[in-house]
Amino acid sequence: QxxxxxxxxxxxxxxxxxxxxxxxxxxPLLSRQQITDDTQPYPKAALDEELERDERVFLLGEEVAQYDGAYKISRGLWKKYGDKRVIDTPISEMGFAGIAVGAAMAGLRPVCEFMTFNFSMQAIDQVINSAAKTCYMSAGSIAVPIVFRGPNGASAGVAAQHSQCFAAWYGHCPGLKVVSPWSSEDAKGLLKASIRDDNPVVMLESELLYGVPFEMSEQAQSKEFVVPIxxxxxxxxxxxxxxxxxxxxxxxxxxxxxxxxxxxxxxxxxxxxxxxxxxxxxxxxxxxxxxxxxxxxxxxxxxxxxxxxxxxxxxxxxxxxxxxxxxxxxxxxxxxxxxxxxxxxxxxxxxxxxxxxxxxxxx
Structure with a gap:
């Protein structure tokens, strides 16, 4: 019609x-101390399963190791996988994002965590000019299988410099894939798919969802559960x-x-x-x-x-x-x-x- x-x-x-x-x-939101593996919309299970599945995968970022991550997403992973797989970095987004991009070019599969995506502005040259464009500029000969992930968008009481949404910013750039999960199943499946992808992926999480309990289906609890990008x-x-x-x-x-x-x-x-x-x-x-x-x-x-x-x-x-x-x-x-x-x-x-x-x- x-x-x-x-x-x-x-x-x-x-x-x-x-x-x-x-x-x-x-x-109801839970405090950081109340967040558990069962209630997190972004459970450590996805990271844990991919670290176990592929020895090329590693996690780096501020406070991801000994502190278990600012939002406890990496709880217990440092003790399980050690300093070479879960790496605390200095407060230098440009520096550790560059290390992660170089590692991806060399054949590893880094997961680069920004404590908040507002801090990714410090590393935007690495994300856009180095990660997103390299495959095209090398005529497809160099892949950059990297995941940039962390909380995005409005938080609670942290004002202008910690509360903006970067979906349109990164979604504008060819060479990047950009995912934005809502539920636990979205988050686990999309994170696993992103880690396995041969392209750079930006995963925009929500800090306000970290403490919201979501039910996980039996299928989603499988180690093979992946949500297609x-x-x-x-x-x-x-x-x-x-x-x-x-x-x-x-x-x-x-x-x-x-x-x-x-x-x-x-x-x-x-x-x-x-x-x-x-x-x-x-x-x-x-x-x-x-x-x-x-x-x-x-x-x-x-x-x-x-x-x-x-x-x-x-x-x-x-x-x-x-x-x-x-x-x-x-x-x-x-x-x-x-x-x-x-x-x-x-x-x-x-x-x-x-x-x-x-x-x-x-x-």
Whole structure:
């Protein structure tokens, strides 16, 4: 069925003061001391299994060894694998990222942990110019199988220099693969896939999810469990509107879908999982079914992941199936404030998604 093309996409800013809706209670966060192997969304199991499977794999970064990692992701790995496989580094991101890139070029498979991806700005030349471009510049003769991983996006009470989302930054760069997990299964499967990949991979985790308990299926607990890079997951089937998100906003979308379901609106929720390469085919198929699209992300609005999704839909066959302009829900276009009330008003909430869905459905 061929439909009349709608107008251009619409942005729902979190700061316009117009949002109304009901927010479901979020899952309780655990302290760093309470985080265990069973509750971590990014369990050490993925690192442990890959360190055991392949002797070329090693982990390096600040406090990853004797301190068990700033968020206890590497708990016990230093004692198990020793100084040559789990390596504490000086506070020099440019230095240890360069060591990791060189090791990857030499045939090893390093996992380079940034204590926060905000610190990756100190090493961006190594990530972009050395890791991402080497395979192309060497005509495919030099692979750089490296994983850059660590917490990304909004945290809690750490202000502007520790709270931005780098999905759009790294997703812009050819030569990189960029993954952004939400659940425990996403995190374990994507980390294992990233370590096994022959290309440089940026894995953007969420500090606010480190203490959220997720259930792990029996399949996901297998040592052979891998989530393919570049494949989105439909977390909830729906018929009225497509919600697309990555990382923590996936949970917000599911909460918003539960609220809207009580009002007769069935949302299809897509967990993007991978930023680059983007699985736009899954999004297109959903939009063809629902005829409405809302993207949700914690990053800033300009040149963001949501903007890319909307552009791809506009340029592709699914555009003719839209009954209304696509809507983006994003973080506010400001550096992250420190005060909690301002911080909460700078990142998308469940009520903002509910508002955006009602806006695109005109209800």
């Amino acid at each position: 061929h439909r009349q093309p709608p107008a251009s996409s619409v942005l729902v800013s979190h700061t316009n003061g117009l949002h109304a809706g009901t927010s479901l209670p979020t899952q 570049g494949k989105a997951k439909i977390e909830k089937q729906g018929t009225h509107v497509t919600l697309v998100a990555h990382s923590r906003p996936v949970g917000h979308c599911l909460e918003a879908a539960a609220v809207l379901s009580k009002e007769g609106v069935e949302c299809e929720v897509i967990n993007l999982r991978t930023i680059r390469p983007m699985d736009i085919e899954t999004v297109e198929a959903s939009v063809v079914k629902t005829n409405h699209l809302v993207t949700v992300e914690g990053g800033w609005p300009q040149f963001g992941v949501g903007a890319e999704i909307c552009a791809r839909i506009m340029e592709g066959p699914a555009f003719n199936y839209l009954d209304a302009p696509a809507v983006r829900v994003t973080g506010a276009d400001v550096p992250m404030p420190y005060a909690k009330i301002l911080e909460d008003n700078s990142i998308p909430q469940v009520k903002d998604i509910v508002f955006a869905v009602k806006k695109t459905l005109n209800i």
